[in-house]
Amino acid sequence: xxxxxxxxxxxxxxxxxxxxxxxxxxxxxxxxxxxxxxxxxxxxxxxxxxxxxxxxxxxxxxxxxxxxxxxxxxxxxxxxxxxxxxxxxxxxxxxxxxxxxxxxxxxxxxxxxxxxxxxxxxxxxxxxxxxxxxxxxxxxxxxxxxxxxxxxxxxxxxxxxxxxxxxxxxxxxxxxxxxxxxxxxxxxxxxxxxxxxxxxxxxxxxxxxxxxxxxxxxxxxxxxxxxxxxxxxxxxxxxxxxxxxxxxxxxxxxxxxxxxxxxxxxxxxxxxxxxxxxxxxxxxxxxxxxxxxxxxxxxxxxxxxxxxxxxxxxxxxxxxxxxxxxxxxxxxxxxxxxxxxxxxxxxxxxxxxxxxxxxxxxxxxxxxxxxxxxxxxxxxxxxxxxxxxxxxxxxxxxxxxxxxxxxxxxxxxxxxxxxxxxxxxxxxxxxxxxxxxxxxxxxxxxxxxxxxxxxxxxxxxxxxxxxxxxxxxxxxxxxxxxx
Amino acid sequence: xxxxxxxxxxxxxxxxxxxxxxxxxxxxxxxxxxxxxxxxxxxxxxxxxxxxxxxxxxxxxxxxxxxxxxxxxxxxxxxxxxxxxxxxxxxxxxxxxxxxxxxxxxxxxxxxxxxxxxxxxxxxxxxxxxxxxxxxxxxxxxxxxxxxxxxxxxxxxxxxxxxxxxxxxxxxxxxxxxxxxxxxxxxxxxxxxxxxxxxxxxxxxxxxxxxxxxxxxxxxxxxxxxxxxxxxxxxxxxxxxxxxxxxxxxxxxxxxxxxxxxxxxxxxxxxxxxxxxxxxxxxxxxxxxxxxxxxxxxxxxxxxxxxxxxxxxxxxxxxxxxxxxxxxxxxxxxxxxxxxxxxxxxxxxxxxxxxxxxxxxxxxxxxxxxxxxxxxxxxxxxxxxxxxxxxxxxxxxxxxxxxxxxxxxxxxxxxxxxxxxxxxxxxxxxxxxxxxxxxxxxxxxxxxxxxxxxxxxxxxxxxxxxxxxxxxxxxxxxxxxxxxxx
Numbered sequence: 007x008x009x010x011x012x013x014x015x016x017x018x019x020x021x022x023x024x025x026x027x028x029x030x031x032x033x034x035x036x037x038x039x040x041x042x043x044x045x046x047x048x049x050x051x052x053x054x055x056x057x058x059x060x061x062x063x064x065x066x067x068x069x070x071x072x073x074x075x076x077x078x079x080x081x082x083x084x085x086x087x088x089x090x091x092x093x094x095x096x097x098x099x100x101x102x103x104x105x106x107x108x109x110x111x112x113x114x115x116x117x118x119x120x121x122x123x124x125x126x127x128x129x130x131x132x133x134x135x136x137x138x139x140x141x142x143x144x145x146x147x148x149x150x151x152x153x154x155x156x157x158x159x160x161x162x163x164x165x166x167x168x169x170x171x172x173x174x175x176x177x178x179x180x181x182x183x184x185x186x187x188x189x190x191x192x193x194x195x196x197x198x199x200x201x202x203x204x205x206x207x208x209x210x211x212x213x214x215x216x217x218x219x220x221x222x223x224x225x226x227x228x229x230x231x232x233x234x235x236x237x238x239x240x241x242x243x244x245x246x247x248x249x250x251x252x253x254x255x256x257x258x259x260x261x262x263x264x265x266x267x268x269x270x271x272x273x274x275x276x277x278x279x280x281x282x283x284x285x286x287x288x289x290x291x292x293x294x295x296x297x298x299x300x301x302x303x304x305x306x307x308x309x310x311x312x313x314x315x316x317x318x319x320x321x322x323x324x325x326x327x328x329x330x331x332x333x334x335x336x337x338x339x340x341x342x343x344x345x346x347x348x349x350x351x352x353x354x355x356x357x358x359x360x361x362x363x364x365x366x367x368x369x370x371x372x373x374x375x376x377x378x379x380x381x382x383x384x385x386x387x388x389x390x391x392x393x394x395x396x397x398x399x400x401x402x403x404x405x406x407x408x409x410x411x412x413x414x415x416x417x418x419x420x421x422x423x424x425x426x427x428x429x430x431x432x433x434x435x436x437x438x439x440x441x442x443x444x445x446x447x448x449x450x451x452x453x454x455x456x457x458x459x460x461x462x463x464x465x466x467x468x469x470x471x472x473x474x475x476x477x478x479x480x481x482x483x484x485x486x487x488x489x
Numbered sequence: 490x491x492x493x494x495x496x497x498x499x500x501x502x503x504x505x506x507x508x509x510x511x512x513x514x515x516x517x518x519x520x521x522x523x524x525x526x527x528x529x530x531x532x533x534x535x536x537x538x539x540x541x542x543x544x545x546x547x548x549x550x551x552x553x554x555x556x557x558x559x560x561x562x563x564x565x566x567x568x569x570x571x572x573x574x575x576x577x578x579x580x581x582x583x584x585x586x587x588x589x590x591x592x593x594x595x596x597x598x599x600x601x602x603x604x605x606x607x608x609x610x611x612x613x614x615x616x617x618x619x620x621x622x623x624x625x626x627x628x629x630x631x632x633x634x635x636x637x638x639x640x641x642x643x644x645x646x647x648x649x650x651x652x653x654x655x656x657x658x659x660x661x662x663x664x665x666x667x668x669x670x671x672x673x674x675x676x677x678x679x680x681x682x683x684x685x686x687x688x689x690x691x692x693x694x695x696x697x698x699x700x701x702x703x704x705x706x707x708x709x710x711x712x713x714x715x716x717x718x719x720x721x722x723x724x725x726x727x728x729x730x731x732x733x734x735x736x737x738x739x740x741x742x743x744x745x746x747x748x749x750x751x752x753x754x755x756x757x758x759x760x761x762x763x764x765x766x767x768x769x770x771x772x773x774x775x776x777x778x779x780x781x782x783x784x785x786x787x788x789x790x791x792x793x794x795x796x797x798x799x800x801x802x803x804x805x806x807x808x809x810x811x812x813x814x815x816x817x818x819x820x821x822x823x824x825x826x827x828x829x830x831x832x833x834x835x836x837x838x839x840x841x842x843x844x845x846x847x848x849x850x851x852x853x854x855x856x857x858x859x860x861x862x863x864x865x866x867x868x869x870x871x872x873x874x875x876x877x878x879x880x881x882x883x884x885x886x887x888x889x890x891x892x893x894x895x896x897x898x899x900x901x902x903x904x905x906x907x908x909x910x911x912x913x914x915x916x917x918x919x920x921x922x923x924x925x926x927x928x929x930x931x932x933x934x935x936x937x938x939x940x941x942x943x944x945x946x947x948x949x950x951x952x953x954x955x956x957x958x959x960x961x962x963x964x965x966x967x968x969x970x971x972x973x974x975x
Binding site: 087 | 577585587589591689690695722723724725803805809810814826830853854858862
């Protein structure tokens with residue numbers, strides 16, 4: 007009886023990566039001086055009219071196709087009426103009754119290891135709308151400044167069904183959606199600049215009873231805040247209910263400084279937005295041809311690519327998920343495998359996810375900026391799989407490639423004489439020398455100390471300057487010591 | 490000269506017997522002399538007008554003149570014009586200088602080379618039928634200064650009727666070109682919705698607003714419409730169609746033309762004098778070879794109620810931008826943001842505008858939307874269907890423009906419903922999006938002008954102008970001018 011079930015639905019505002027605004031020709035570039043990117047239309051001067059940017063529609067179609075949704079043949083722009091200083095027209099152009107994308111779903115992978123599971127989050131809809139401007143309360147001596155550069159920036163608002171049952175699921179969904187919108191090129195995904203922001207609807211109830219009253223946490227612009235805000239909200243709601251209180255429907259804000267949510271407005275003072283179809287815009291008609299053209303131009307989607315990586319390269323689901331988190335990573339991996347060959351797929355995956363990722367992270371670089379190209383990495387992995395290089399030496403070659411000391415792994419191996427010694431005769435000679443010079447270790451080993459064996463291996467590798475094939479060294483040592 | 494047609498003026502300019510500067514000065518002098526009383530213009534800027542006239546003269550001298558280059562025009566103060574004060578008849582925009590041009594202004598000034606004489610008075614935000622709601626005061630009807638010129642394009646109508654301008658632009662949301670044309674003995678045309686760009690024309694009711702020409706004859710309207718009409722990619726509701734010459738049918742005979750007479754337009758509620766003049770015009774059309782057909786517009790009695798839901802709904806949203814934040818009037822004192830909004834809008838808007846914002850806000854509110862707004866949209870569809878059915882039987886529809894001639898200043902100001910009913914014959918045309926025009930067809934026993942309305946099928950402006958022009962070739966009502974304004 008003590009169990010509470012959490013119910014979460016997300017509304018995500020995705021800023022579309024168009025060069026100009028959704029209803030005017032002004033630029034959408036971030037960071038310009040206030041009001042320099044606001045045209046007469048964005049300023050809502052008397053008499054101006056909106057004209058729909060087809061690029062924004064194209065983004066919506068791409069998204070609809072990527073989530074297997076219905077792209078509406080006809081959708082309608084509506085006015086959402088309310089007064090606010092950074093809303094210049096006194097209404098926001100959005101979509102209400104007939105959105106451009108209807109239904110769809112996003113696959114999410116939650117947790118790791120034994121607790122890992124997959125799930126589908128159903129989407130209700132996604133609709134096109136314009137962003138508002140910004141109110142600036144600092145630096146104006148008690149007054150408010152208005153910057154309308156952002157006014158009219160195209161947004162796709164993506165709404166889920168109340169399908170998520172934990173903050174982990176909500177974050178997994180947000181991450182999957184974030185990866186997807188970047189993958190299909192409709193959003194730059196920059197969360198600091200507000201290109202991807204979530205509102206979370208959270209409620210709790212006892213299983214088997216109707217859903218509880220929800221509160222909506224507004225404007226969460228990082229995955230960490232999303233998680234913290236939801237978890238605080240869940241705790242607060244459960245505590246409130248267990249103390250005999252009730253939850254009022256409300257809109258709340260999350261304060262990252264305190265880690266708490268606080269109510270902004272309740273249902274009683276909710277706006278009546280007086281939605282009605284915008285008479286300045288015709289219904290948005292999307293032809294089947296337009297949809298087909300867009301579909302043909304769509305890249306292979308992450309889920310399909312993930313399944314292909316598993317099937318074609320024998321990768322684990324976890325590896326395949328990691329490699330398909332971003333289009334650039336997946337492309338890099340496949341380009342490396344193309345050079346390394348299929349047997350090199352698994353080591354390529356490890357190199358991309360571990361060594362390369364760590365090195366890029368350290369330097370603060372994106373994978374597209376990597377000094378080691380995919381072909382170079384593939385060439386390096388090929389020399390590992392054909393036993394030319396040990397892993398230890400391979401790391402040195404990788405560093406040399408990173409530093410630009412050669413154009414390929416082969417060139418560096420040749421120049422620096424790093425080729426692995428696999429000649430049994432040569433290794434045997436080294437082994438004999440080491441055994442002769444380290445009688446004490448030999449005696450310890452024979453007395454049953456396994457550690458002594460490792461010391462001997464280390465000596466042989468040292469003598470070989472690291473280039474001897476470790477497996478052969480092991481085998482020969484065992485033979486000699488047994489003999 | 491002040492009563493010459495556009496064609497005659499163009500010929501004089503081309504022959505260089507007259508310069509645009511001289512012609513412009515002539516009108517500016519008349520405005521200076523007569524406007525203080527008539528109040529047809531809110532803003533004039535003689536220097537600016539003369540500069541445009543000099544530019545036009547240079548174009549004429551260079552042989553680059555079009556049919557309207559150098560001809561002066563009055564612009565309804567609803568069109569944004571760069572550098573001009575653009576008030577829309579409201580205190581809210583008393584000090585608003587537009588930083589950009591409406592497409593209509595671009596076409597008439599820059600492309601056609603016309604000379605704007607000033608910004609004509611109008612009902613506040615085009616809401617009114619008498620020009621009495623203007624913040625800048627009422628306009629006198631040149632035919633009787635104690636009477637209204639009609640509205641909302643009352644300043645445009647009075648300016649042309651008093652020969653303060655040879656032609657004017659107007660806009661028509663429920664009859665705002667046709668009714669003042671009727672009350673001032675002018676010819677005015679409201680085109681098919683989407684023919685003239687709405688970009689830069691301050692919105693009243695977006696789905697109904699349409700700009701058009703106001704002039705002394707159908708021929709002048711045709712020339713002016715040629716310059717105003719055409720697709721504009723800045724207006725999503727503008728229609729992409731090949732451009733046409735609206736003068737092309739002017740000389741055609743009316744033999745075989747079928748004129749539909751809707752029985753609903755010939756019932757009660759129309760002044761006897763108006764009815765008699767319209768009947769006489771019908772007889773004239775018969776003589777000109779037209780055939781008369783009785784038609785029916787069974788839902789036309791619903792047009793006024795449907796209009797007074799749809800137009801205020803759109804207006805309530807369109808006028809939200811006048812919030813005191815970015816431009817226009819802001820209350821001098823306020824406590825906080827909400828108080829700033831309330832005081833700014835309470836002080837900046839007049840009573841009629843506030844009434845319509847309240848109605849519009851109400852009909853869009855949660856719980857009322859279906860009963861009012863959606864129901865009105867259904868009626869709108871029925872009204873449009875009535876016209877489609879009627880045009881299966883006839884080519885044009887004829888009836889009175891307004892149920893009465895010009896009324897006294899103040900006569901209907903206290904009774905909004907009486908005022909609304911003066912647009913009873915014109916509103917259905919806007920709801921259906923059809924072209925309609927008004928042209929003079931006589932005078933009542935008090936010597937006040939009477940207008941008749943012609944309604945055409947979609948994109949049939951050229952035919953409407955043809956039908957009007959044929960009548961004006963056979964009559965001289967439109968040539969009559971008010972006394973005492975020479």
